[in-house]
Amino acid sequence: MSATIKSVAEHAGVSIKTVSRVINNEGTVKPDTLAKVQAAIDELNYKPNKAARDLAGRDNYVLGYVYDNPNAYYIIDMQKGILNECRANGYELLIHPCDASSRDIIQEILGMVDSARLAGLILSPPLSEMPEVLSALDDKGVRYVRILSGSEALENSPPCVLVNDFQAAYQITEHLIQQGHRDIGFIAGEKQHNSTIERQKGFAAALAAHDLPQHPEFVIEGTYSFGTGVESIEKLLTLPKKPSAVFACNDEIAAGALFGARMRGVDVPETLAIAGFENSPFSRQTFPPLTTASQPTDQIAQRATSTLIQSLKARKLGNDKQTIPAHVFVPELVVRESTNRS
Amino acid sequence: MSATIKSVAEHAGVSIKTVSRVINNEGTVKPDTLAKVQAAIDELNYKPNKAARDLAGRDNYVLGYVYDNPNAYYIIDMQKGILNECRANGYELLIHPCDASSRDIIQEILGMVDSARLAGLILSPPLSEMPEVLSALDDKGVRYVRILSGSEALENSPPCVLVNDFQAAYQITEHLIQQGHRDIGFIAGEKQHNSTIERQKGFAAALAAHDLPQHPEFVIEGTYSFGTGVESIEKLLTLPKKPSAVFACNDEIAAGALFGARMRGVDVPETLAIAGFENSPFSRQTFPPLTTASQPTDQIAQRATSTLIQSLKARKLGNDKQTIPAHVFVPELVVRESTNRS
DNA sequence: AGAAGGAATGACAACGCTGTCATTTGACTC
DNA sequence: GAGTCAAATGACAGCGTTGTCATTCCTTCT
Numbered sequence A, B: 001m002s003a004t005i006k007s008v009a010e011h012a013g014v015s016i017k018t019v020s021r022v023i024n025n026e027g028t029v030k031p032d033t034l035a036k037v038q039a040a041i042d043e044l045n046y047k048p049n050k051a052a053r054d055l056a057g058r059d060n061y062v063l064g065y066v067y068d069n070p071n072a073y074y075i076i077d078m079q080k081g082i083l084n085e086c087r088a089n090g091y092e093l094l095i096h097p098c099d100a101s102s103r104d105i106i107q108e109i110l111g112m113v114d115s116a117r118l119a120g121l122i123l124s125p126p127l128s129e130m131p132e133v134l135s136a137l138d139d140k141g142v143r144y145v146r147i148l149s150g151s152e153a154l155e156n157s158p159p160c161v162l163v164n165d166f167q168a169a170y171q172i173t174e175h176l177i178q179q180g181h182r183d184i185g186f187i188a189g190e191k192q193h194n195s196t197i198e199r200q201k202g203f204a205a206a207l208a209a210h211d212l213p214q215h216p217e218f219v220i221e222g223t224y225s226f227g228t229g230v231e232s233i234e235k236l237l238t239l240p241k242k243p244s245a246v247f248a249c250n251d252e253i254a255a256g257a258l259f260g261a262r263m264r265g266v267d268v269p270e271t272l273a274i275a276g277f278e279n280s281p282f283s284r285q286t287f288p289p290l291t292t293a294s295q296p297t298d299q300i301a302q303r304a305t306s307t308l309i310q311s312l313k314a315r316k317l318g319n320d321k322q323t324i325p326a327h328v329f330v331p332e333l334v335v336r337e338s339t340n341r342s
Numbered sequence C: 001a002g003a004a005g006g007a008a009t010g011a012c013a014a015c016g017c018t019g020t021c022a023t024t025t026g027a028c029t030c
Numbered sequence D: 001g002a003g004t005c006a007a008a009t010g011a012c013a014g015c016g017t018t019g020t021c022a023t024t025c026c027t028t029c030t
Helices: A005-012 A016-023 A031-044 A050-056 A072-089 A105-116 A131-140 A165-178 A194-209 A226-237 A251-263 A297-316 B005-012 B016-023 B031-044 B050-056 B072-088 B105-116 B131-140 B165-178 B194-209 B226-237 B251-263 B297-316
Strands: A062-067 A092-097 A120-123 A144-149 A160-163 A184-187 A245-248 A273-275 A292-294 A327-329 A332-334 B062-067 B092-097 B120-123 B144-149 B160-163 B184-187 B245-248 B273-275 B292-294 B327-329 B332-334
Touching: A005 A016, A005 A031, A016 A031, A050 B050, A062 A072, A062 A105, A062 A297, A072 A092, A072 A297, A072 B072, A072 B092, A092 A105, A092 B072, A092 B092, A105 A131, A120 A297, A131 A144, A144 A194, A144 A297, A160 A297, A165 A184, A165 A194, A165 A245, A165 A273, A165 A292, A165 A332, A184 A194, A184 A226, A226 A245, A226 A251, A245 A251, A251 A273, A297 A327, B005 B016, B005 B031, B016 B031, B062 B072, B062 B105, B062 B297, B072 B092, B072 B297, B092 B105, B105 B131, B120 B297, B131 B144, B144 B194, B144 B297, B160 B297, B165 B184, B165 B194, B165 B245, B165 B273, B165 B292, B165 B332, B184 B194, B184 B226, B226 B245, B226 B251, B245 B251, B251 B273, B297 B327
Parallel strands: A062 A092, A062 A120, A120 A144, A144 A160, A160 A327, A184 A245, A245 A273, B062 B092, B062 B120, B120 B144, B144 B160, B160 B327, B184 B245, B245 B273
Antiparallel strands: A292 A332, B292 B332
């Protein structure tokens, strides 16, 4: 059906191998030969057969994105960013949603890497933070890049991209303080997630920096879900001394908190200010819209992918020991009506 | 690294080809040979190399999902359903978000099919409703399954799975009428989408069936977006005669309408009832939660995928002319507080 | 017991590409 | 103008599977 490398070679009057060199940008082809080959490729509308490349070559142009995250907006943005970078570099993407709490999650991932001969994996939280998964991948020699919460990568760690949740949470909290709030509640996501930990640290640090007391009873543990928001606000608003503002660990919790406040007839932001985190689309669609921290998920994903591809290339060229510096993203404060008592 | 078919063959004391027969369930293997081979496969933890299969075989175990849809929840559910079926049948999935309005969308899709040697494509709206895309695929002989709005498939059409938007919209409208509403607004999505057309027809049919007048000024055209909801409600609420209920073409529009109503201080559902469509997660997360029609997106996707795989098998066996009957899904009415003036 | 014929199995080429290594080309030196 | 050497190109095997066709093994029938 479609043109093969052989037909291109004949068309251009060169050997198959030379065409292969052109396709792979090996750089050792004379300019006019290159032009001839390019012309033939264009004319025949030739596309390399991925299966054949994968089979013949050492390296395989397929990346995998493994995730367990109920947040549809996050996943879609991740996919978008990854795909952008994949397309630019001739890679394909296999997606693999999974259940991180499943007993044989490791076998599942390893099996997938094996059967699809993946070149590398992109890992986002919570999978990127599970030591047993990482060490299984290390043992097998599977390349991967991690996206995770933090501000500094460990020495000699596998490549990663960081999101500075601490700083962003600090800023959000500081914004609430500047609005005059002194009693600020905190609603946490899953407490084993780094993002939760970092955000809570940022929150506490901002309070401390402004000499405000920490109220343990103002900190509610939960999950990254709407339901947690609803329930937590219930708890906070029935306290003898109530907070006047709440920082929710993500927008979904914040939306739940907003819902809960409304059910109890509490006005937002007049009586209670609510801030979220993530800048997901619905932070703009609640009433009132949510103050939040904007996390450029697609850019983070794209950066992670380019980092992975870079590390793959480094390995191919043999300089495997080279460490790729981790890029750090800092989510930006976005102020909207939910905290704006003007 | 990983075991090859050859090692399995040696381990089991049979030929490579026999192992291949086992892997592919060809059924012409004696039970005890089969058991021996299976044991060897399990013991060596052998996984067939996809690239090699794709290269050697006629058929390729990779499906593609091409979509252009801003609705993250919809896409994630689609992916989930497709992947379920893919895994059950040993297929891989390549996802390809794209811009349906792009000039060379057809070349883009064809190129993707070519270079990844896709076995078949899954198409959801709006791509599944674009004649130029479909005929390009037909010309190229690319197999695909469509998901689209309707209640009956055309004769001899390529395989598809239908969603009966008409009937669901009829039910929602009837529900509003039963709540005592006589002046009901309608906010449409993109008017070229079949789903919009069918939902509007269902709406009109229900009004007619209950001898209610059609108010053209109550019908607002827009897009499937939050913004449309906000703007449309503005238009409807400034009419000399206002509707007492609104049927929005999807949940996102409905959420926007709710937002708009709230901005104008209009109580929902007391003064204005609002219904959406889709049962996306945030229809449960607005205040008050939205009445809607539940569309089992992941099941629809799974069904579409199994239909595609079935049609692929049929072609392989030569009985290509066999038409696979289209399955019809009817979204179910879900009543929540946004229309419930009790 | 031998023939016949279908079921089960195997040998081998082929799929389209890349890696290795050999060969050719051409620029430069003396 | 012959010699040198790097750059450019090519010939060929091999990646792990499946398709084709040949072969072997049974079962059944005469």
